[in-house]
Amino acid sequence: MSNDLYGLSRVVGEKGVLPQRARKLDPSLPCRDSEVLIDVESLNIDAASFKQIKGEVGGDPARIGARIQEIVLERGKMQNPVTGSGGMLIGRVKEIGAKHPARGQLQVGDRIATLVSLTLTPLVIEEVKAVHVDIDRLDIRGHALLFATGIFAKLPSDLPDTLALAALDVCGAPALVARYVRPGMTVAVLGAGKSGALCLAQARRNLESRGKLIAMDVSQPALDALTAIGLCDVALKVDATQGVDVMEAVSQATGGQLCDLVVNCASVGNTEMATILSVKDGGTAIFFSMATSFTTAALGAEGVGKDVTMLVGNGYVPGHASLTLALLRTEPALLQLFATRYV
Amino acid sequence: MSNDLYGLSRVVGEKGVLPQRARKLDPSLPCRDSEVLIDVESLNIDAASFKQIKGEVGGDPARIGARIQEIVLERGKMQNPVTGSGGMLIGRVKEIGAKHPARGQLQVGDRIATLVSLTLTPLVIEEVKAVHVDIDRLDIRGHALLFATGIFAKLPSDLPDTLALAALDVCGAPALVARYVRPGMTVAVLGAGKSGALCLAQARRNLESRGKLIAMDVSQPALDALTAIGLCDVALKVDATQGVDVMEAVSQATGGQLCDLVVNCASVGNTEMATILSVKDGGTAIFFSMATSFTTAALGAEGVGKDVTMLVGNGYVPGHASLTLALLRTEPALLQLFATRYV
Ligand SMILES: NC(=O)c1ccc[n+]([C@@H]2O[C@H](COP(=O)([O-])OP(=O)(O)OC[C@H]3O[C@@H](n4cnc5c(N)ncnc54)[C@H](OP(=O)(O)O)[C@@H]3O)[C@@H](O)[C@H]2O)c1
Ligand SMILES: NC(=O)c1ccc[n+]([C@@H]2O[C@H](COP(=O)([O-])OP(=O)(O)OC[C@H]3O[C@@H](n4cnc5c(N)ncnc54)[C@H](OP(=O)(O)O)[C@@H]3O)[C@@H](O)[C@H]2O)c1
Known part of the structure; x- marks a missing residue:
């Protein structure tokens, strides 16, 4: 590989290890040919990680900021050593390497959000400017590097950051749904939360008013909110851990x-069996839930003799x-739902 | 459900729980409408389970047999309480229920192997006739029940039992490969063992002499055996845990x-990253390995920005x-390989 697409050259001391699994990255300047250099404004820390740090050092914003700065100094990336998350x-954008594939599409000065985890992003924090304890966010001065394979999104100027981030966080789900839904199908979405709502909205489009759209959740308010804005034909209040029900x-x-x-x-x-048992023979299941067990799905389908195509939900499409973002812009009711529930 | 396709009515004391997860099944006669009654000849105990029992009671065949009989008496199925496996x-075949879907296709007297786990199969052991410690097998007198959704295979009369069982154990893999390989593709199989060999043989057929077939394994003898019988175009000796290599x-x-x-x-x-990184953009990965981690695959593909369709290998097709079995019968060299390596 003459072109370092995966950032292997940023890994310190472990040959052939990808940045995500590496113990330590080298975040030093200059920006290399296949990288983008970013002037960082803020870090959105993974909820589990922020909670762990808060538990460790207490609720004082200064101490939380100091602990995160310490981790980043040590590892060259923000990867919580306890939770493993970023x-x-x-x-x-401050600089675009000559061989980066986004050259042409990105401009210096563009405001972007990285869609790859901080666990694989070389990062330097020069100063922690503020810690927003209520939303797991740090405002900082510093820089980060994005590899050629590192996905990102330009932040829209017409939507608040928090709303855009909430949607971008799960944007792989509706995009994959768009590939699989055709007019006339019967489609069910299990778990009518943030990504569920986006999947329903996308499925609604692809169905073109034919077929049937079913929303399932354990929470009646979540279902009511979706029904009220017409995001499903049928709402079923079910507990997804009860496959037979x-x-x-x-x-x-x-x-x-x-x-x-x-x-x-x-x-x-x-929730694997609820998913598998709800599919007809010859149908498809897409698993996005990060709590999915591979063996439970594989052995479960075999155990009930179900010919179901099972997909691992890839976060990148x-x-x-x-x-x-287009889905949100063209569905005011969905945008409204996001603004009230997920921001 | 008037028709009990999943054997829910055989679960003792836990409503809405599938037989696999149930603590106890009722294996009593008579055979119900949607079931097949089987006169059992032998049990092939899962390797991990057999090993655990041997460790617990020692190598004496009589004690191993007694322990298995005790588990089956207690649970109404053979599910090792420590390993969870069957x-x-x-x-x-002794009796075929009026509503069982195999009616017409199965005859009383047919010799069959169940392809669903013993962990969901109602079973009664009347007598342990022999314990074959070297091959994890028990010969018994007793009966078992197969649900409408419980898959099985008629045992061929032209192949030794052990060889047929070894192949049937992983038969979902070549069948799924048959669905995805088209002439001209470049196909790689990672892990050139029992299921890998069958997948290569099936891919070879579907490629129709166009495209390229790559076998990868850490073991040079395994690769040499496959190359010798023409099951691959290229053999790569690699360690699948080293994604970048x-x-x-x-x-x-x-x-x-x-x-x-x-x-x-x-x-x-x-081995998730080795799989994902070897697929071209827009390509497909099928995971059969039971050691696959769902989150590693989902987050791994996202982390490297790879548009790969990832399938959970369903054991049932x-x-x-x-x-x-047809693959083995028409590929004498493959049959020979199976006879020498996996029996
Ligand atoms: N791989 C990817 O790209 C990708 C993309 C999108 C999402 N995901 C994953 O998908 C999962 C969901 O994400 P999200 O952001 O949509 O979460 P979310 O907004 O919290 O939605 C989850 C929904 O599931 C419901 N739920 C909880 N327990 C349930 C049960 N027993 N039965 C039925 N419904 C139940 C929740 O109801 P309550 O609110 O009442 O608890 C909630 O409405 C996460 O694991 C996420 O990481 C992955
Ligand atoms: N869901 C399904 O229906 C289904 C179907 C088929 C298979 N499977 C699963 O697939 C897996 C393989 O089954 P199998 O029966 O084919 O097993 P197998 O005969 O043991 O083959 C596994 C192969 O992987 C090789 N291997 C081990 N470590 C490796 C490494 N680091 N790099 C590259 N290769 C390595 C082994 O080489 P050595 O012999 O040198 O160790 C062996 O040749 C199992 O988990 C099985 O349960 C599932």
Whole structure:
């Protein structure tokens, strides 16, 4: 590889290890040919990581900031040594390497959010300017480097940052749904939260008023909010950990036919069987939930003799950021839902 | 559900729980409408489970048999309480329920192997006739019940049981590969063991002498055996846990193009990145390895910005057993390989 697409040359002391798994990255300047240099404005720390740090050093903003600065100094990236997780960042493009694929599409000065984790992003914090304890965010002065394969999104000027970030965080889900939904299908989304709402809105478009759209969640308020803005044809209040109950509810709602596609956006574990049992033979399941167990899905489908195509929800689909922002812009009710629930 | 497709009515005391997760099943006769009754000949205990029991009670065959009989008496199924795993069984069809979907296709007296786990199969052991400690097998007198969704295969009369079982154990893999390989593709199989060999043989057919077939394994003898019988165009000796090394080897073997399809049949963990990095943008990865981590795959693809369709290898594909046996029958060299390596 003459061109370092994956940032291997930024890994300190471990040959052939990708930046995400590396113990330490070298975030030093100058920016290399295949990189983008970012003037960082703020870091959005992963919720689990922020909580752990708060637990460790207490609620004092200064001490939280100092601990994060310490981690970044030590590792050359923001990867919580306890939770292993990172977050994302916002900043302005300062320099674009000659071989970076975004050359031409990005301009110096553009405001962007990185969509790859901070766990693989070389980072230097020069100064912590503020710690917003309520939203897990730090305003800083410093720089970061984005590799050629590191995905990002230009921040829209017509949407508040927090809202755009909330949507961009899960933008792979509606983009993958767009690939699989065709008019006339029966589609169910399990877990009607942030990504579930986006998946329903995208499925609604692809169905072109044919077929059936089912939203399932354990929370009646979440379902009511979606029903009120017309994001589903049927709302089923179910507990996704109860596979047989979910299957029976879906069977009843579909006249015994079950679904062509079930999209799992639940935030809890043990929801594989509800997903698999709700798909008709020959249908497809897409798992986005990070609590999905590979073996439970593989052995579960085999155990019930179900011919279901099971997809691991890839967080990256080309064009996912613009697709998601466009969805919000053209669906005022969805935008409103996001503004009230997820910001 | 008037028709109990999943055996829910056999679960003792836990409503809405599937037989696999149930603590206890009721294996009592008579055989119900949607079931098949099997006169059991032998139980193939899962390797991990057999080893645990041997460790617990010692190597004496009689004590191993007694312990297994005790578990089955207690749970109504053979599910090792420590490892959670089961195995499969061989027997003759004794009765076919009026509503069982195999009615017409199965005859009383047919010799079959169950392809669903013993962990969800109601079972009664009347007598342990022999314990074959070297091959994790028990010969017994007893009965088992197969649900409408419980998959099985008729045992061929032209192949030894052990050989047929070894192939049937992984028959979902070549059957799924058959769905995804088209002439002209570049296909790689990571892990050239039992299922890897079957996947290569099936891919070879679907490629119709166009495209390229790459076998990868850490073991040179395994690769040599496959090369000798023409099951691959290129054999790469790689360690699948070293993602970047594997990618570089594949890149070199494909003139920088990478693969349209990578099939992961490795028996170790930490092989997700090798799989993902070896796929070209827009390509597909199928994960069969039970050591696959869902989050590592999902976040890994996102982290390197790779547009790869990732499939969870479903152990059930309609017709998988006959496809696999046909593959062995028409490929004498593959049959020979199986007979020498996996029996
Ligand atoms: N790979 C990717 O690219 C990708 C993309 C999008 C999302 N994801 C993953 O998908 C998951 C969901 O993300 P999100 O942002 O949409 O989360 P979210 O906004 O919290 O939504 C999750 C929803 O699931 C519901 N839920 C919780 N327990 C349930 C149960 N037992 N039965 C039915 N519904 C239940 C929640 O209801 P309550 O609010 O009442 O708890 C909530 O409405 C996360 O694991 C996320 O990481 C991954
Ligand atoms: N879901 C399904 O339906 C399904 C179907 C088929 C298979 N599977 C799963 O797929 C996996 C493989 O099954 P199998 O029966 O084919 O096993 P197997 O016969 O043991 O083959 C595994 C192969 O992987 C090789 N290997 C081990 N470590 C490696 C490494 N670091 N790099 C490269 N190769 C390595 C092994 O080489 P050595 O012999 O030198 O160790 C062996 O040749 C298992 O987890 C199995 O459960 C699932």
